[in-house]
Amino acid sequence: MPYFLGMDGGGTRTAAALADERGRVLAQAEAGPSNPHKVGFEAAQRELLRAARRALRQARLRPRALDAVCVGLAGADRPSVHRRLLAWLRQSIPARFHLLTSDAAIALEAAIGDSPGIIVISGTGSIAYGRNENGRALRSGGWGALFDDTGSGYDLGRKAIASALRAFDGRGPHTRLDAKICRALGLRDVTDVLLRPLAPREIAALFPLVLEAAREGDSVARELCEQSGQQLAELALALVRRFGWRRRAVPIACAGGVFQASLSVRRSFARHLGSGAPRARIVLLRKPAVQGALALVRALAADRLEIQNS
Amino acid sequence: MPYFLGMDGGGTRTAAALADERGRVLAQAEAGPSNPHKVGFEAAQRELLRAARRALRQARLRPRALDAVCVGLAGADRPSVHRRLLAWLRQSIPARFHLLTSDAAIALEAAIGDSPGIIVISGTGSIAYGRNENGRALRSGGWGALFDDTGSGYDLGRKAIASALRAFDGRGPHTRLDAKICRALGLRDVTDVLLRPLAPREIAALFPLVLEAAREGDSVARELCEQSGQQLAELALALVRRFGWRRRAVPIACAGGVFQASLSVRRSFARHLGSGAPRARIVLLRKPAVQGALALVRALAADRLEIQNS
Structure with missing residues (x-):
């Protein structure tokens, strides 16, 4: 029976999910952070391997039992990173097919499947990622804590200290x-x-203090939440404009810790989004992104197996 | 004859000036950066010593010829830093008297002598420092590139990249x-x-590009210069309020590469300062800050020698 492995590698942790061909999840495992821009290539590879092995052990499968592997990884859309990590992935986690894509791509898949739409992620960092009906993908933001990641947990934590x-x-x-x-x-x-x-992770870990202070009525914290929502909306609106979707009822998914934890950030996001994309439908990603990796890998394997068998 | 050494240790370089009791400058020397928060204690000490030795060699004086030494150093107003570096200074650069103070204090002295006033420095970092007639000193800003230094060269360079x-x-x-x-x-x-x-130094080195783009009419760059002036004015206005100087004609000195290079930052600074301190007199520091260290050390030595001789 074919087995599929999906992985979601982020700046805080790596999640793995293993399923059989009917989509039944046989194992779910975790390991440390594997964003290569944040922890380096070596640590990223070590944690990806650790998560994969844990999932295989849990499902009582031997290491060579996998048909296809999909990894969604922050920063994996840069050609230099992609080449290097895909070569490593093929060697280190044997399977018939390998797919290496960005963490945003698997989150989009988990949120709205393969239909056109946009996902905005605000966790330690922030990014928007979208795909239209022709499969054309665009991103905005996500250029790192030093110069970008506006509206993210890191951004909120840093501005909280700056305000103090x-x-x-x-x-x-x-x-x-x-x-x-x-x-x-x-x-x-x-x-x-x-x-x-x-x-950066310790700074990002302060963002719940901003949400707490905003709930208590602190005007500085409220302004920071308002700004965060606006900046996250700007990420999405740049893609709305580039796709030509200003008048279209596209789904825009929100994912990541900041959106999940803060009603006031979500409200500000919706308000600012409304000005540039009044018909957009906001959906909150409730499934873990690793489910998107699993969906992608099963679709990929189905296509490839069909081609091979025809 | 008594000899005096003044030093100005910053994030980019260390300047030393050596004078005799009549104030004649006998030598001027330079060394690398000595801000201990930026380069660490060891490198800071090495560069301070290097600048001092160069000045002594130039003046053809033996190492033990100094009567008094004053060092103005970024970050030296923190008790832990002050204690450690003053002990080192006494051991490494022998003299009868040693004064270790902040880079802002010597710049204030160079700009307006010992009268009440405020100095705002915008170089790699930014800070405001003031002193009233009772000798009470206050600072605002200067808390480092990660969380503060608003309006500085670093801040302009970072925002230039973020805007791009x-x-x-x-x-x-x-x-x-x-x-x-x-x-x-x-x-x-x-x-x-x-x-x-x-x-950080490479990022700060981009600030002239912002000034250049602003002169060419780029509206993003113009807005960044406007913001820089406003944020530097806020540094000064916080001290104006705390000293109770809102209606007083105090001198407010501007120093550092950003002020020196940019007319538009100075204009924005003046406009925003005017709203909270309409009678303040803006002066541009034209002397090097190390002259302030020299003035402080000569005053200190004069006082001390008088006390000893009386």
Whole structure:
């Protein structure tokens, strides 16, 4: 019987799901982060392999039992990254077919299948990805924490610290974020962040404090949530314009921790999206993205097997 | 005859000036960057020592000829940094008196002497520093590139790249910054910045491109210059409020590469400053900050020698 492996490699963790040809999920496993831009190629490969092996062990399958493997990986749409990782994937996780695509592509598949649409993901980073009926794919955003990732958890965490520093100086208004950040990071005052090198993931992990402060009525935090929704809408609207979908009722899916956790970000997103794409339908991705990898790999294998058998 | 050494340690370079008791400058020397937050303690100490030795050699003085040394160093106002570096300074550059203060304090001294006032510095980073008639000193900003340094060269360089990425995606308006950045960094398109780790200093070095594009009429670049001036004015206005100087004709000095190079940043700064401190007098620092270190060290030595001799 053919077996399929789907994997979702992100900046925080790697998820694997293994299914049989009828689509029954036999195993689900996890490993550490595998975004090669964030953890490097070696660590990415190690975690992908770890997740795959865990799934195979759980399903009590031998390593060579797989028919097809699909990996959705942040940053895998760059040609140099794609070439290198696909070659490695073929060697390290043997199967008849391999598909390496972006994390956004599998999330889009999980959210709306293979119909035209856009997905906006806001987790540690942020990106929008869309595909039209001809299979043409476009992206916007997702260029990393230093210069981009607007509206993401990282962006919210960084701006929370920046706002607390401005309040400390008397440059900006008082905000509850100051006390919350100091408590979360164990700082005497917020200027001590200078003495504590923080990884992007640790900064992104502060975003729930912004949502909490916004719920408590803090106006600085509310403004940050409003901005986040607007910037995420801008990611989607750039694709709406480039696809020529301004008057079309396309589905626009929202995925990732920030959207999931914050009603106020979702509201701001919907409001700003409405101005440029009034007929768009917003859907919230509720399935894990790894299900999209599984769907893609089964479709791929079905096509290929059909071609081989015909 | 007593000899005095003043030093200015920044994120880009270290300057040293050596003078005799009449204030005649006998030597001026330079070394690499010595901001301990940016290059680490070891490198900072190495470059400070290098600058001091070069100045002594130039003046043909033996290492123990100094009466007093003043070092103005970015980040030296944090107690932990101050303690550690002052102990090292006493051991490594022998003299009767040592003064270790912030780079902002010596720049303020160079700009307006010991009268009450504020200095705003925008170079690689940004900070405002002020002192009232009672000697009370306050700062605002300068909390580093990751969370602060608004309006600085780094901030302008980072936002230039961010704007080019937004234009590339169709999220933001077209800007001449895109082509300028690609040419300066040798990129095929601006998304290749992801493959090129850039140090903060390299990002800050892009700020002249923003000024150039603004002069050519690029509206994105103009907006960035406008923002920079506003954010630098906010740094000063926070101190104006805290000192209670809203209605006072205090001098506010501007220093650093961004102010020096950009008329449009200075104009925006003046306009925004005017709203909160209408009577403030803006002065442009034209002397090197190291002259402030020299002035402070001579004043210090004069006081101390007087006390010792009385």
